[in-house]
Amino acid sequence: MEHLREITEPLLQWFQLNKRDLPWRRTKDPYPIWVSEIMLQQTRVEAVKPYYERFLQTLPTVKDLAEADEETILKLWEGLGYYSRVRNMQKAAIQVMEEHNGQFPADHKMLLSLKGIGPYTAGAVGSIAFNLPVPAVDGNVLRVMSRITADASDISLQSTKKDWEERITDIMPAKSPGDFNQALMELGATVCLPNGAPKCEICPVRKYCEAYRKGATQTYPVKAEKKARTIEHLNVFFCTDRQKIAIHKRGQKGLLSGLWELPNTDREIALPAALQELGILQAEIIPMKNRKHIFTHIEWHMDCYFVKVSEKKESELLWLSIEDAETSYALPSAFKKTWQEGLEIIK
Known part of the structure; x- marks a missing residue:
């Protein structure tokens, strides 16, 4: 000492x-x-x-x-x-x-x-x-x-x-x-x-x-190797009805709990069924750039889609103007690049 x-x-x-x-x-x-x-x-x-x-x-x-x-x-x-x-x-x-x-x-x-x-x-x-x-x-x-x-x-x-x-x-x-x-x-x-x-x-x-x-x-220092991350596969949707964009609130438990996100589902769910679950009845689906996001223990591999919505019903999605979405709601980094790509397509 x-x-x-x-x-x-x-x-x-x-x-x-x-x-x-x-x-x-x-x-x-x-x-x-x-x-x-x-x-x-x-x-x-x-x-x-x-x-x-x-x-x-x-x-x-x-x-x-x-x-x-x-x-x-x-x-x-x-x-x-x-x-x-x-x-x-x-x-x-x-x-x-x-x-x-x-x-x-x-x-x-x-x-x-x-x-x-x-x-x-x-x-x-x-x-x-x-x-x-x-x-x-x-x-x-x-x-x-x-x-x-x-x-x-x-x-x-x-x-x-x-x-x-x-x-x-x-x-x-x-x-x-x-x-x-x-x-x-x-x-x-x-x-x-x-x-x-x-x-x-x-x-x-x-x-x-x-x-x-x-x-x-x-x-030095000596540090044990980290465990391999769990990989999760998602479909992520940038949904717009030409006037507004949809975001969704995550549940109160688990990763990014209680935060707003782009609508998404497990990749195992077929796209039409996935959109039906989100209350989107009719839409044109356009592939976007696929993304990857790394968290501490989990890695997301995301297939991303631009969704032109022509018919929808009441659901858990929140439809907002671009201005409201960008100024009042926090979107996690995992979705930011897809969000920006979607805005560029709209423009």
């Missing part, structure tokens, strides 16, 4: 000189810090910036988020994916308003009690906004620490993450825990890169790194 403590000072000095100028680093307000941390899960920094700015312009306070209607927050999140994150954010915002008088609690356990906030987010918000000496261990941090110590523990295991949370807590500087957490994350994001390609020549803690000393940076 004494060996690990030696990285603290050079890492903090490096961070002060080399940290990226990111909008969420210009504040100590826990609300925007929290928004950024949730957005940054599974998403690149550059992709997050415009979402972050738009979200805070529309919902500048935790009260605004707590009171927003669901379609507004889903539209603001459109394209970021993992929509359960923003739904949980709103639930947490309501908790903050109702249980904490509108103020984020400056307490680690209370932060953990908020919906959708786990150890990493509680550590990041707690240390950066409130100077709490708690770690924020993400994939970047696990990679950095695994290489520095040449630790062959499987970083996909919760036990490994827990172990590193404890070890990092022991070396965390009392005066600047937020900077230390951010420095570790920044090192992993900009220097100690994944896939065996770290920039060791500019690393501020290179002389303390066991993987570098052994010439084995490509060996």
